[in-house]
Amino acid sequence: ILTDTLPTDIGQVNRVIGATWWAAGGKAITTPGNLYRYTVRVAATEGQFNCGVNWSCGPYVDNSWEDGLRELMFGLGNELRARKESIFDTIPGISYPTSNGSVFSETDFFVSTESKDGKRVYLHFLRRPDNDKFLLPAANDRKRFASAKLLTGQKIPLTGKDNAFELDFAGCEWDVIDTVVVLEVER
Known part of the structure; x- marks a missing residue:
């Protein structure tokens, strides 16, 4: 996902990580930094209703994940926490x-x-x-x-x-x- 080329939006943005909304045997195709950059661009958008971005991915029923997705989402959380003063509230x-x-x-x-x-x-x-x-x-x-x-x-x-x-x-x-x-x- 080349997030710098994704357009921002004032409403809720839903982005799929992978080819589908559900776990389908894929793997992480981007980095936590790319997800973060788009998340902060949406947060900065004039008229934003504080809806933000929903990054869609999840575990299988046995609680295992597609390759790299769990680490990707934890990485995004780390990027957000490192800059929380400038994003949250x-x-x-x-x-x-x-x-x-x-x-x-x-x-x-x-x-x-x-x-x-x-x-x-x-x-x-x-x-x-x-x-x-x-x-x-x-x-x-x-x-x-x-x-x-x-x-x-x-x-x-x-x-x-x-x-x-x-x-x-x-x-x-x-x-x-x-x-x-x-x-x-x-x-």
């Missing part, structure tokens, strides 16, 4: 919205979610920028940001530039699945 990005029906193209770098209290914007970088310095456009809702850090706590230099913001990723540890940047909203 959040809303789709208002400052940097993701359009309904969008795919993640070669020119895209991130999608965003936000804390419900409006104090934080989470940028989910699904592709590393070409340069260490990334020019973040002005927020759609005109938010200004006081600071930036990775979800791991590593600070990122943030400077305002003509209604936009520059993030300096030099020396940052990069996660190829999702490098989450936490922007603290200026009060």
Whole structure:
């Protein structure tokens, strides 16, 4: 499953892992990272009703699994738990919205979610920028940001530039699945 090419949706998304809704002797054909990337893209979709993605797979009646599926789903759970602050109990990005029906193209770098209290914007970088310095456009809702850090706590230099913001990723540890940047909203 090439999840970056799957369109996002504002409603509940049901995706089959394998050829059928039931265990049919197949095997895992993707990675936990791919499932995670699509899950976070759907969570970031403007107008999302908090329905999310239902990844369909399950065990046989004897509680055994198709090759690799149990590990795939446990891996997805690990990816989600590692970034739970930026996904669970959040809303789709208002400052940097993701359009309904969008795919993640070669020119895209991130999608965003936000804390419900409006104090934080989470940028989910699904592709590393070409340069260490990334020019973040002005927020759609005109938010200004006081600071930036990775979800791991590593600070990122943030400077305002003509209604936009520059993030300096030099020396940052990069996660190829999702490098989450936490922007603290200026009060």
